Amino acid sequence: MTVGGSDSLAALLADKGVLPAGWRPVFEWVARGEFVPDRVWPEDGDVVDRRRDPEAWRAAVYSDRALVTQWDDGRHAGEGAGRLATSSASAPSTVAEMLFDLDAHPGMRVLEIGTGTGYSAALLAARGCDVVSVEIDPDLADQARANLARAGYGDAVRVVTGDGVLGDPDAGSYDRVQVTAGVRRIPAAWIEQARPGTVIVMPWGTDFTTGDCALRLVVDEDGRGASGPFTMATAFMKLRRQRPDRHHYGAASMPGDWAETAAVSTTALGWDDVVAGPFDPVGFVLGLRVPDCLAQPVPDGHGGGTLWLHAADTGHGHSTAAAGFAHGHTPNVLQSGPRHLWDEVEAAWYWWDGQGRPTVHDFGLTATITTTADTALVEQLAWYRDRNHPLAPAVHDEHPAGAAH
Ligand SMILES: C[S@@+](CC[C@H](N)C(=O)[O-])C[C@H]1O[C@@H](n2cnc3c(N)ncnc32)[C@H](O)[C@@H]1O
Structure with missing residues (x-):
């Protein structure tokens, strides 16, 4: 048969x-x-x-x-x-x-x-x-x-x-x-080689999660940019040059005295709030509002774990945070470097919650070619509901619990 x-x-x-x-x-x-x-x-x-x-x-x-x-x-x-x-x-x-x-x-x-x-x-x-x-x-x-x-x-x-x-x-x-293939940074060539009105479809995401969302861009009349909504959660193999090395991050890569020198705090959020399945919108939205942040969840096998957050050095040093969630214990947050990454994540989470937990369909992205002397770069600006409302990076003061930290 x-x-x-x-x-x-x-x-x-x-x-x-x-x-x-x-x-x-x-x-x-x-x-x-x-x-x-x-x-x-x-x-x-x-x-x-x-x-x-x-x-x-x-x-x-x-x-x-x-x-x-x-x-x-x-x-x-x-x-x-x-x-x-x-x-x-x-x-x-x-x-x-x-x-x-x-x-x-x-x-x-x-x-x-x-x-x-x-x-x-x-x-x-x-x-x-x-x-x-x-x-x-x-x-x-x-x-x-x-x-x-x-x-x-x-x-x-x-x-x-x-x-x-x-x-x-x-x-x-x-x-x-x-x-x-999954995209993290849209290359200028795709816009340059398209006519005005061309539809460009790609799985796009941030390094906050391994997942992607299908993005449907339409090229602008002037051919210098493209904009459109995310249409579904998905997960693709990434473009070869845009794969983050996730094995490089975590406790083993931190200096031995890191825990003693980092700022210590706690949080009212839990592991399940910020670490969700690959097609859950929360990680995607956190990635949109906490830019250039690689998140690495390390589960402990008992319903909790540590969420590691890393941001590369942009001139003032690396930033790292580790939010530990162990069953029966108060969450323990450690943060070091110029960015307080957990505070950014927390602010983004409270914003998302306060908006009624919108799904990926409520977001989109505008890609604009910005040309330097000899290179065409693409600025990526995520937006909420329409392209006239770009999403700014989350800041700590935004969330109601901010004053307590
Ligand atoms: C999910 S598979 C594509 C599935 C395919 N469309 C099909 O119908 O079978 C992703 C492919 O993208 C390729 N790829 C990754 N990075 C690439 C790049 N920078 N340029 C071209 N292809 C790339 C991979 O080698 C892989 O074959």
Whole structure:
């Protein structure tokens, strides 16, 4: 018996209500199985190998699951999971929802960043778009080219091996830009290579969490900026040059006398207030209002733990905070450096709570190209409700408990 097929995947997505109008035949034509390698790691399970268990492989391929296809930039071998998942076939419902945001129509020129297996590029080609897709990993790019040629989309998709942060190295002009790797800093090239009115869809986030939110930007008339809302919580592998090294932070990296020299306080907040699941809005919103802060939760296995906060040296030294939440004990907060990061987090949390705990849909971002002598940089300004209300960094005095500290 066989299970699944591209038509059943289309039906599954239609049942979930995530298939954009006009895309059902596209999901029926393009077989995900033509793009997924023989060995994959489903997001919620162990390795599945087609050669050993073709039915399990087919069930995984025609399910709504993300399938990891590469670990550790290809350096990992073997059956077990590697340290960092670095390429995947994204969950089909995520692919469909991002295509809904992208709103690509036949005849459009589409730039994709993060070719991976080539599946999403094939969907765009089957929709009638002219696609250039950029993949940083040469082996994955070769494999995607082979997959696309075998599936009949070799002419409609040009796969470029290179760093997608630079966009199309031939500097094309695009009607749509789709990014399928997590972004922390939007590169100017994506705006520069888009026409006014172009939709740019990307998973965007801050280093406060490992998650992202889909961001739908529309390029301004003057072509120098783009703005739009966040549309859903998600989580993608990050652009190679924008991955923070989370293993570098925590108690082990602090000087031995740190706890004695740091300022000590406590807090009325609890572990569950500030450390939530990957798709919970709180971490995302805290990241928007506490800029340039890497948060590293270290659970203690008993419903609490320590939330480490780090901000890089911008001329006055590093800032670090550790908020410890142990069951049955008063929370213990240590802070050092020019920024009192826990106070900023607390202020941002009380602001979010006071606003009625808005979700990610209430926020958006404006990206504006700012040019220096020879470099185009992008200023990213998050906003609340509309682009005329940019979010300022949280300050300690904002929250009602501020006076008590
Ligand atoms: C989630 S996967 C993409 C899924 C893909 N769209 C598909 O349909 O299979 C993310 C991909 O982005 C690639 N990537 C990461 N950083 C990149 C960069 N700077 N430029 C281009 N590709 C990059 C990774 O190698 C990985 O293959």
